[in-house]
Amino acid sequence: MSGTARPNDQIPRRNAQRFVCPHCNTLAKQDWFPLFYIPEANAKHQELNTHAGQAGVSRCHYCTKMAMWLGIQMVFPQGSTAPLPVADMPEDVKALYMEARNVFDLSARGAGGLLRLAFTKLFPHLGVNKDDPNRAIAELVKVGLAPDIQQQALDLMRVLSNQTVHEGFVSEGDQPATVLFLFWLLNYIVEQMISKRKQIQTAYASLPQDKREAIAKRDAVK
Numbered sequence: 311m312s313g314t315a316r317p318n319d320q321i322p323r324r325n326a327q328r329f330v331c332p333h334c335n336t337l338a339k340q341d342w343f344p345l346f347y348i349p350e351a352n353a354k355h356q357e358l359n360t361h362a363g364q365a366g367v368s369r370c371h372y373c374t375k376m377a378m379w380l381g382i383q384m385v386f387p388q389g390s391t392a393p394l395p396v397a398d399m400p401e402d403v404k405a406l407y408m409e410a411r412n413v414f415d416l417s418a419r420g421a422g423g424l425l426r427l428a429f430t431k432l433f434p435h436l437g438v439n440k441d442d443p444n445r446a447i448a449e450l451v452k453v454g455l456a457p458d459i460q461q462q463a464l465d466l467m468r469v470l471s472n473q474t475v476h477e478g479f480v481s482e483g484d485q486p487a488t489v490l491f492l493f494w495l496l497n498y499i500v501e502q503m504i505s506k507r508k509q510i511q512t513a514y515a516s517l518p519q520d521k522r523e524a525i526a527k528r529d530a531v532k
């Protein structure tokens with residue numbers, strides 16, 4: 311489930327010309343600088359890795375922050391097994407998502423709690439100002455903004471993110487898998503309810519003016 315909706319050229323890779331920066335989450339050009347060479351690391355990984363033993367630094371053109379690499383592994387900033395956020399995730403939601411991602415490998419429950427909070431921050435971006443997710447979802451459904459599959463995704467997110475933080479609902483062993491699913495689910499919701507809408511709106515705005523006027527005229531007739 312990790313890396314959903316992220317084309318291969320966006321994933322950070324050793325010596326890639328561009329990738330999605332782990333600091334600013336922007337698809338940006340990268341400068342590369344060799345650092346030093348560790349012979350033992352080369353001996354250990356030789357068959358697997360043409361860059362084995364070579365430490366290097368990549369620097370993001372967008373935010374100018376650096377990532378450190380040993381062989382083909384990014385070793386700084388701290389990696390996470392949780393997926394990166396999708397591009398259209400709003401900033402305040404993304405800040406909590408990234409925090410959840412950073413703690414996920416240490417505490418799935420902690421990550422679950424942060425994702426629950428990230429989820430509640432999403433509603434104003436969907437046009438609903440309610441603090442309680444249950445009410446917010448009901449409102450979205452009422453105004454026709456969350457048809458079936460989207461409503462199910464929202465309710466799954468609401469119920470499961472609650473359960474991961476409360477004792478006894480999700481067993482200790484199942485927690486990482488459940489929280490990993492929540493990362494995927496939040497990305498899915500942002501894609502469906504923000505990215506796809508944005509794409510359609512942009513395409514619609516590029517229709518010739520007379521076509522858009524004809525549509526407006528058609529819809530004005532009751």
Ligand SMILES: [Zn+2]
Pocket residue numbers: 331332333334335336338370371372373374375
């Ligand atoms: Zn950056």
